[in-house]
Amino acid sequence: MSGADLMARREAVLGPAYRLFYDEPLHLVRGRGAEVWDREGRRYLDAYNNVPSVGHCHPRVVAALAEQAGALNTHTRYLHENVVAYAERLVGTLPPELGQVMLTCTGSEANDLALRVARCATGGTGVIVTAHAYHGVTLALAEMSPSLGAGAPLGRHVRTIPAPDAFRLADPGQAMAAAAEAAVDSLAAEGIRPAAILFDTVFASDGLHPGTPGIYAGAVEAVRRAGGLFIADEVQSGLGRPGGSMWAFERHGLVPDIVTMGKPLGGGHPLAAMAARPDLLERFGRETRYFNTFGGNPVSAAVGLAVLDVIRDEGLMQRAEATGRQLLDGLRQIAAGRAGIGDVRGAGLYATLEVVSAPSGRPDGPRAAALQNRLRQLGILAGLCGAENQCLKLRPPLCFSDRDCDELLSGLDRALST
Numbered sequence: 001m002s003g004a005d006l007m008a009r010r011e012a013v014l015g016p017a018y019r020l021f022y023d024e025p026l027h028l029v030r031g032r033g034a035e036v037w038d039r040e041g042r043r044y045l046d047a048y049n050n051v052p053s054v055g056h057c058h059p060r061v062v063a064a065l066a067e068q069a070g071a072l073n074t075h076t077r078y079l080h081e082n083v084v085a086y087a088e089r090l091v092g093t094l095p096p097e098l099g100q101v102m103l104t105c106t107g108s109e110a111n112d113l114a115l116r117v118a119r120c121a122t123g124g125t126g127v128i129v130t131a132h133a134y135h136g137v138t139l140a141l142a143e144m145s146p147s148l149g150a151g152a153p154l155g156r157h158v159r160t161i162p163a164p165d166a167f168r169l170a171d172p173g174q175a176m177a178a179a180a181e182a183a184v185d186s187l188a189a190e191g192i193r194p195a196a197i198l199f200d201t202v203f204a205s206d207g208l209h210p211g212t213p214g215i216y217a218g219a220v221e222a223v224r225r226a227g228g229l230f231i232a233d234e235v236q237s238g239l240g241r242p243g244g245s246m247w248a249f250e251r252h253g254l255v256p257d258i259v260t261m262g263k264p265l266g267g268g269h270p271l272a273a274m275a276a277r278p279d280l281l282e283r284f285g286r287e288t289r290y291f292n293t294f295g296g297n298p299v300s301a302a303v304g305l306a307v308l309d310v311i312r313d314e315g316l317m318q319r320a321e322a323t324g325r326q327l328l329d330g331l332r333q334i335a336a337g338r339a340g341i342g343d344v345r346g347a348g349l350y351a352t353l354e355v356v357s358a359p360s361g362r363p364d365g366p367r368a369a370a371l372q373n374r375l376r377q378l379g380i381l382a383g384l385c386g387a388e389n390q391c392l393k394l395r396p397p398l399c400f401s402d403r404d405c406d407e408l409l410s411g412l413d414r415a416l417s418t
Contacts, residue, residue: 003027021383022376031056034397034404036381044376047396047408048383053239053264054310055399061267064306065299073299076103076292082301089308090265090273093246095255098275103296107235107262108136110274113290114258115140115196117276118229120284124193127155128183128223130163132387134205135198135233144198147205147387157192159183163199163206164215167343167354172211177218184226194228196258201248202237202347207354207386208393210242210347213252220254229280230254235262235272236350240311240398243321243348251347267307271300316398320349323405327351327394330409338416340367349400352391353412363390374415380408 007025010018020026027039033055034046046056054061068082076083087101104110119125127144129135134147142148143155154160161179164172180197187194197220203209220230237248238261249256258276265271272295284290294300311317328346331353335341342356355368365388372392375382383393392412396404 023373024376026376026381033058034400043379045380045404045407045411047394047400047404048381049397050236050241050395051263052268052397053241054267054307054314054316055397056268058267058306058310058399060310061269061303061306064302065269068299068302071298073297075294076296080298080301082298082305083296086296086301086304089305090261091275093308094259094275095250097255097277098259099278100281101273101275102281102290102292103300104272104274104292105270105295105300106136107233107260107272108138108141109292109295110235110260110262110272111136111141111198111231111233112138113274114198114231114260114276116288116290117258117274117280117284118196118231120287121280122193122195122227122229124195124228125157126159126184126187126192126194126228127157128159128161128180128194128197128219128228130199130203130206131160132163132206133160133199135200156190157187159186161219163203163209164211165207165209166211167345172209173215173218176216177222180219180222184222184228188226194223194226196229196231197223198231198233200233200235200237201252202242202350204236204350204393204395205385207391208345208350208352210248210251210345210350214254216252217254229257231258231260232256233260235260235264236395237347239264239307240317240320241348241350241395243317243324246317248347265307266300266303267310269300269303271296271304311398314399319400320398323400323402324348324351326402326405327408330405331412334409334413334416340364341416346394349396349398351394352385353394354386354391356390363388365389368392371415374418375411378411378415380411380415 132147134145135141142152144158169175232249242248262272331344339358343354355364357364368390385391385393
């Protein structure tokens with residue numbers, strides 16, 4: 001069957017809301033490590049996908065899934081050793097203040113649950129997010145995900161603030177803090193109490209702005225003074241990816257009240273989580289009836305344990321730090337002297353090139369899309385982010401090697417030159 005036939009079948013049965021990457025959609029059939037192959041057998045270097053966090057089809061993850069699936073899988077209303085053991089291991093990667101965890105299937109579920117906990121704890125409903133944030137697909141989260149566009153208008157209880165964009169703002173931390181103060185005042189003017197400030201701590205959807213350590217402390221403090229909580233969305237940025245720490249918020253020396261984590265926990269399997277201060281969950285558990293039928297089931301927990309084992313045993317957090325330095329250094333060398341590259345940013349194994357129009361310096365989304373498609377033609381998969389999709393998004397599996405990095409940089413240099 002041709003790709004066009006499959007696309008027609010797909011649209012007919014799945015409808016028009018789904019999107020495909022690239023001008024020429026990609027039909028993948030298998031993967032291993034940081035490599036994937038299409039139906040014609042062509043190999044691609046994956047510099048984008050963080051869901052298979054330790055690499056596509058890691059043998060230890062696949063074996064753990066198969067072994068537990070062959071023994072038992074059921075819902076979470078029964079006792080099971082895997083579930084408790086995984087929760088203990090996951091909490092052990094976090095600061096001691098975040099002493100309890102609730103397991104879900106997706107990052108959207110984790111963020112939605114975090115909002116429920118925050119509302120219960122504070123009595124407020126207001127939420128402050130960044131200007132081009134994305135936090136999930138539920139109705140509540142779509143109303144606070146500006147990146148979804150006009151088709152998902154923000155709720156009246158939502159306010160936006162700028163990400164700490166050091167490329168365009170002279171003092172990004174101060175700008176973010178001042179905007180948070182104004183957002184709190186704006187909510188109060190409508191009689192809305194803040195429940196939380198919610199952001200991804202590398203601000204990936206906003207264009208990837210890791211910032212200097214502590215850059216968002218003022219914004220968090222403004223919301224906490226008003227009675228709100230700080231929710232760190234680590235779905236994209238955490239689990240060893242920052243290099244030098246397991247979670248991106250740890251770079252900033254500020255412990256969130258709640259942390260949400262997503263599918264990278266399962267290395268390609270649907271597993272996510274929300275960790276919180278125990279006092280918050282004590283009240284939530286007392287006042288709210290909650291259960292998640294399948295979140296953190298025995299198979300998911302076995303997979304999650306295997307992912308943590310691989311990160312530890314293969315030194316993937318340390319690899320993310322070392323390979324991330326190699327990647328950033330290479331990107332800066334490629335960008336030097338090229339007028340169409342405005343900035344290079346990154347932290348660990350997460351990096352971006354911001355594509356701009358010369359000499360105005362304005363975001364150039366169409367050229368970034370052309371670059372993404374050219375890389376695909378060269379056998380390298382990358383993504384886009386930023387308010388105008390002007391930033392090339394590089395977020396490979398944690399197993400990305402020095403050799404993979406060299407291949408990516410060489411391909412990128414060639415793509416920019418053509």
